[in-house]
Amino acid sequence: MRVEPAGQAETIEKMIARCLKGDQKGFESLYSQFASGIYRLCYSLLLHRQDAEDVTQETFVYAFKNMQRYDAKRASFKTWLYTIAISRCRNQYRRKRPLLMDIANLLHFDVPGPKSETPEGSLAEQNAKDAVEAALASLSPRLREAIVLRYGHGLTYREVAEVMDCPQKTAESRVRLAHEALRSLLQPVGIGLLDELLSG
């Protein structure tokens, strides 16, 4: 199964081949390809900047030290990396207290002025992002993982299941439950308002 488009997949395979030959450039290329995605994944799950940085770093160090364990026949490099990152994020949940983000944020974020006053809708986006971030924090870790992988990273249900190490049906129902939970959490804000913010 491949996540990368066909043309890109070959490039990633070449990068992996260079890594296996001990070529440092291969590691650097893979890092620049996936670093921001892995950080974004870790941040969306941990909702803590320093923890997300630490886990991102750990993920790459582990992956690069264990490149010979990667089996291209079993998973794409992206899902392999995501699996490592998710497992490290789960360790982090166990070490830390539950997320204590103030859900009241959902109801108190600044409503932007008329569309013309917001610079290119960036404030609107920021507010929408803050609202969704607070709503994500209130989900259980498994539901958060499912919705972030599906909607934040565009993984198919099969890939979500692979990364989360669960049956595909479970992955589907987790995404569905998370979707419904977010809808009800963001209901006080109003879907129409969120829509308004985003159309700015």
Added chain:
Amino acid sequence: MWNFNCHYCKAHLQSYMDGELSPKARRRIALHLDRCPACYNAYMQRRDFSHELQHVIPLVGQRGAPDFKQMWGAIQAELPRQESQPRFYQARYGMALLAFTLMLIMPFTMGHRDISRMPPSPPAPELLAKRETPDVTEPVVVATIAASITVESELKPATLLPTVPEPHNQESLRGMDGNTN
């Protein structure tokens, strides 16, 4: 108007949007959505919300992202210097396999001599002497040290010779000289 079809539609709306239903079930929902404004409204809201999530969730963690170059420096520092290490290991395993195969084949290739049952040959006396832990009180070891110094004296200039042994050793050496005289 709320009926059985509305209930069925609500229960399967998300699966319908995710394209997970059978063609028959899809057709049933699609037909209902065309006829029922309430369900169509619910469908449109859910679809819009999915689009919003697809737009907003990727923004989480995008702002305030770390300095990735700096992080790369930290990652690189933790990576072992592994120029051609995998090939080196492969070569080592290959050599081990070759040695093992040779060990298995050797008894058959060397006629009827069963080398595995041959008694081990006794080690050379000089090897025995070198294996012993140096203990300066024992005269045998003193002789070994003296022998090693003579080897070193062949390699180094004679002026360096007195600085090599410890003071304790020097005393035993002097004693030994006295005995020989």
